[in-house]
Amino acid sequence: MKTGFIGLGAMGAPMARNLHRAGLLTAVWNRSADKAVAFGAETGVRVAASPADLARDCDVIVTCVSADGDLLATLNALAPGAAPGLTVIDCSTVAAATAREAASLLAARGAAFLDAPVSGGVEGAKNAALTIMAGGAPADFERVLPVLKAMGKAATLMGPVGHGQATKATNQIMCAGIIQAVGEAMAFAKAECLPLAAVVEALGQGAGSSWYFVNRAPFMVKGSYPAGFRVRLHDKDLKICRDMAARHSVALPVVESTLADYQRLIDAGHGDEDISTIFRLKDALFGASGA
Amino acid sequence: MKTGFIGLGAMGAPMARNLHRAGLLTAVWNRSADKAVAFGAETGVRVAASPADLARDCDVIVTCVSADGDLLATLNALAPGAAPGLTVIDCSTVAAATAREAASLLAARGAAFLDAPVSGGVEGAKNAALTIMAGGAPADFERVLPVLKAMGKAATLMGPVGHGQATKATNQIMCAGIIQAVGEAMAFAKAECLPLAAVVEALGQGAGSSWYFVNRAPFMVKGSYPAGFRVRLHDKDLKICRDMAARHSVALPVVESTLADYQRLIDAGHGDEDISTIFRLKDALFGASGA
Numbered sequence: 115m116k117t118g119f120i121g122l123g124a125m126g127a128p129m130a131r132n133l134h135r136a137g138l139l140t141a142v143w144n145r146s147a148d149k150a151v152a153f154g155a156e157t158g159v160r161v162a163a164s165p166a167d168l169a170r171d172c173d174v175i176v177t178c179v180s181a182d183g184d185l186l187a188t189l190n191a192l193a194p195g196a197a198p199g200l201t202v203i204d205c206s207t208v209a210a211a212t213a214r215e216a217a218s219l220l221a222a223r224g225a226a227f228l229d230a231p232v233s234g235g236v237e238g239a240k241n242a243a244l245t246i247m248a249g250g251a252p253a254d255f256e257r258v259l260p261v262l263k264a265m266g267k268a269a270t271l272m273g274p275v276g277h278g279q280a281t282k283a284t285n286q287i288m289c290a291g292i293i294q295a296v297g298e299a300m301a302f303a304k305a306e307c308l309p310l311a312a313v314v315e316a317l318g319q320g321a322g323s324s325w326y327f328v329n330r331a332p333f334m335v336k337g338s339y340p341a342g343f344r345v346r347l348h349d350k351d352l353k354i355c356r357d358m359a360a361r362h363s364v365a366l367p368v369v370e371s372t373l374a375d376y377q378r379l380i381d382a383g384h385g386d387e388d389i390s391t392i393f394r395l396k397d398a399l400f401g402a403s404g405a
Numbered sequence: 406m407k408t409g410f411i412g413l414g415a416m417g418a419p420m421a422r423n424l425h426r427a428g429l430l431t432a433v434w435n436r437s438a439d440k441a442v443a444f445g446a447e448t449g450v451r452v453a454a455s456p457a458d459l460a461r462d463c464d465v466i467v468t469c470v471s472a473d474g475d476l477l478a479t480l481n482a483l484a485p486g487a488a489p490g491l492t493v494i495d496c497s498t499v500a501a502a503t504a505r506e507a508a509s510l511l512a513a514r515g516a517a518f519l520d521a522p523v524s525g526g527v528e529g530a531k532n533a534a535l536t537i538m539a540g541g542a543p544a545d546f547e548r549v550l551p552v553l554k555a556m557g558k559a560a561t562l563m564g565p566v567g568h569g570q571a572t573k574a575t576n577q578i579m580c581a582g583i584i585q586a587v588g589e590a591m592a593f594a595k596a597e598c599l600p601l602a603a604v605v606e607a608l609g610q611g612a613g614s615s616w617y618f619v620n621r622a623p624f625m626v627k628g629s630y631p632a633g634f635r636v637r638l639h640d641k642d643l644k645i646c647r648d649m650a651a652r653h654s655v656a657l658p659v660v661e662s663t664l665a666d667y668q669r670l671i672d673a674g675h676g677d678e679d680i681s682t683i684f685r686l687k688d689a690l691f692g693a694s695g696a
Contacts, residue, residue, distance in 0.1 A: 210597065233611050245611050270607045272599060280597035281604055288590040288613040295582020298659045299575045302646070305653050306501065306571035308563060313572055316561045320524050320536050321634075322579040324615030343612075355593070362596050364690050367662065368589045399655050 116140040117261055118172035120165060120188055121206070122149045125232070126178035128239040129205065129265045133176070134159060136264035143168045145184075169195030169225075174261050178205045181350070182212040189219050198224035201254055203261065205246075207231045209354050210276035210283070211361070213249060217275040226254045229275055231282035232266060235343060243267045247285075249277035283358055286351040289343075290372035292326045293389050300334045301396035310335040330390035342388025349376040349385070407431040408552055409463035411456060411479055412497070413440045416523070417469035419530040420496065420556045424467070425450055427555035434459045436475075460486030460516075465552050469496045472641070473503040480510050489515035492549055496537075496556075498522045500645050501567035501574070502652070504540060508566040517545045520566055522573035523557060526634060534558045538576075540568035574649055577642040580634075581663035583617045584680050591625045592687035601626040621681035633679025640667040640676070 117138040119130040127149070133139040134157050141160040144150035154161040162168035168175060169192045179185050185206050192202070202220055204213065204227070213229035220227045228250035238244040244266035248255055255271045262269040272281045299322075303313050314331045317323060333339050352373050359366045375395050376385075384391045408429040410421040418440070424430040425448050432451040435441035445452040453459035459466060460483045470476050476497055483493070493511055495504065495518070504520035511518045519541035529535040535557035539546055546562045553560040563572045590613075594604050605622045608614060624630050643664050650657045666686050667676075675682045 233613075235612075245607070247607055268607075268610070270603065272603060272607065277597070277599055280594065280599055281607060284590045284594040284597075284599065284604055285608050285611060285613040287593055288586050288608070288615075288618065291586020291589060292583055292613065292615060295579050295586060295659055298582060298657055299579040302578055302650060302657065303571065303575040305655075306568070306575075306649070308568055308571055308575065312561065312563060313575055316536070316538055316559075316563065316572060317576050317579070319559070320576060321526075321616050321620075322524075322576040322583065324579075324583060324617075325612045326615075327579065329612075358597070359593060362691050364596075366589055366593065366690075368586055371658065399657075400653050 115174055115258070115260060116172045118142065118162065118168040118175040119178075120144065120168065120175060121178035122153050123178065123180070124236055125205070125239045127153060128236065129176070129178060129244075131157070132242045133261065133264050136260070138261060138264055140172055141168055165192035166195030168192070169200055173199060174201050174203060174258055176203045176205060176261065180206070182208040185212060185216060186219070189216050193219060193223055196220055196223035196225040200225040201228065201258055202226070203228045203230050203258055205230050205232050207282055207351050207354065208279060209357055210279040213276045213279050226251065227275060228254055228258065229278040230262065230269070231278055233282065233285055234266070239265075246270070247272055247278045247281040249273055249275045249279065280358070283351070283355045286348065287355050287366065287369055289326070289348065289389070290352055291368040292324050293330070293392050294368065294372060296324065296327045296331055297334070297390070297392040297396040300331055300393055301400055304397060305400040326390070330388065333388060333390040334393040339384075339387035339391040341386060342390070344386050345376050345379050345389055345391060346385040348389050349373065349380065352376070406465055406549070406551060407463045409433065409453065409459040409466040410469075411435065411459065411466060412469035413444050414469065414471070415527055416496070416530045418444065419527065420467070420469060420535075422448070423533045424552065424555050427551075429552060429555055431463055432459055456483035457486030459483070460491055464490060465492050465494060465549055467494045467496060467552065471497070473499040476503060476507060477510070480507050484510060484514055487511055487514040487516040491516040492519065492545055493517070494519045494521050494549055494552065496521050496523050498573055498642050498645065499570060500648055501570040504567045504570050517542065518566060519545055519549065520569040521553065521560070522569055524573065524576055525557070530556075537561070538563055538569045538572040540564055540566045540570065571649070574642070574646045577639065578646050578657065578660055580617070580639065580680070581643055582659040583615050584621070584683050585659065585663060587615065587618045587622055588625070588681070588683040588687040591622055591684055592691055595688060596691040617681070621679065624679060624681040625684040630675075630678035630682040632677060633681070635677050636667050636670050636680055636682060637676040639680050640664065640671065643667070
């Protein structure tokens with residue numbers, strides 16, 4: 115299966131490297147040419163002249179870009195080279211509606227599309243340990259499984275195109291609520307003068323526990339928030355969730371309160387810290403009271 | 406160590422049974438005499454005439470009552486029998502300030518006090534698998550460890566009197582935030598027509614996961630909320646958290662929004678369901694929009 119890759123960023127480059135290791139990678143393209151040239155020099159993989167050139171040479175193309183507009187611009191550039199037999203797998207996090215628009219755009223050229231956003235961060239990308247949530251036709255999903263398995267530890271088809279993105283959005287909403295819960299609880303514990311490391315130890319085994327509590331409450335204990343999952347990126351994802359909820363005429367309380375908190379954190383220069391930095395705001399609730 | 410038990414309710418009765426099995430239980434007392442008589446008939450354990458009578462006969466008394474006022478009333482009734490050498494362990498969930506008041510009341514008679522709220526529910530009480538968060542003097546804690554170990558799988562001393570309750574309150578705040586997060590995310594997933602059981606499976610291994618997601622999102626999938634942890638009980642605990650936060654002049658957002666939701670659930674007749682029933686309100690957010 116001749117595979118191409120577009121978008122050699124922090125996530126994309128290690129994902130492309132894993133495709134290369136699996137013997138699947140035929141060529142790459144990147145909007146900033148220097149990254150593609152460096153990747154080509156490192157791996158010996160051909161750098162395509164354009165997305166359309168890449169499409170003509172491949173059976174599968176994986177895209178991993180920053181935002182909804184980037185994805186559609188990339189696919190418009192790719193379309194002239196697309197033909198029946200080509201499948202595009204988009205691993206970006208975008209709105210479900212954007213994924214459906216992408217699928218239409220490719221269907222007009224007879225090509226297939228899967229939305230396949232990932233979770234697991236840069237660490238998961240490097241270790242081929244991503245969790246992949248896909249949307250698309252079952253036959254398309256089955257056909258490209260070797261490509262997905264070269265990048266992730268688990269790939270699940272969640273339904274038609276858009277359902278991968280909706281599943282990722284569900285996860286991002288849950289993360290927002292949990293970091294609020296953990297931040298507020300830890301700020302309370304600190305105000306009550308509890309030994310915070312012992313609190314994490316004692317409650318980490320219980321029914322109130324979560325991945326974020328066990329792995330990120332220690333950041334709050336130390337007052338240091340190395341990314342991790344940057345505020346700026348979760349903020350972008352939550353704005354997608356907000357837009358998706360707005361299509362149901364709903365404003366989601368957890369999403370809205372977290373976006374408001376993130377704006378304050380970004381304004382204060384904490385946008386590149388891990389999202390557990392939300393503890394700063396919760397802690398200040400108590401600090402401001404003079405308690 | 407001659408141990409007495411006061412408060413043979415849904416939690417207390419199985420906890421007292423485990424003390425009896427460990428050969429520690431000397432006598433019991435209960436406000437409603439019929440429960441004490443039944444327990445005595447079942448186990449052969451003596452029923453004390455009063456809390457003071459129980460105190461005169463025991464080295465340790467475990468209390469497990471419903472609310473702050475009940476605890477102080479019980480200890481006032483017990484005080485005439487209290488003397489140096491007696492340690493009272495309170496396993497109720499009350500405010501940290503109430504625990505400190507209880508300790509003063511007993512200190513006036515030369516007796517020791519530990520606050521030792523538990524988590525793990527009725528199931529944990531039955532299986533001696535409770536997590537116990539204690540506050541008090543280290544020597545008192547060490548001395549009564551055999552009693553704590555007969556009731557729980559883990560007991561941690563979190564600091565002076567009140568710190569057990571503050572740790573429990575931290576856990577209840579976290580549970581409130583997580584059930585909000587899981588409820589909102591699952592309602593979004595349903596509105597997006599995702600296959601909900603597959604969502605739980607796909608996201609349950611990831612960084613957005615939690616004990617509540619893995620164990621209670623399936624209740625949301627089925628639309629059935631067997632207790633569990635009843636709304637009414639978590640509501641009571643969160644009101645303690647609210648009062649504790651108010652002493653710092655703080656209103657905690659997650660606590661306040663969850664209390665508002667619980668009031669709506671109780672008013673609608675769902676107060677005895679598991680707290681995952683909060684999904685009803687989140688789901689209705691989307692339903693009400695006609696989406």
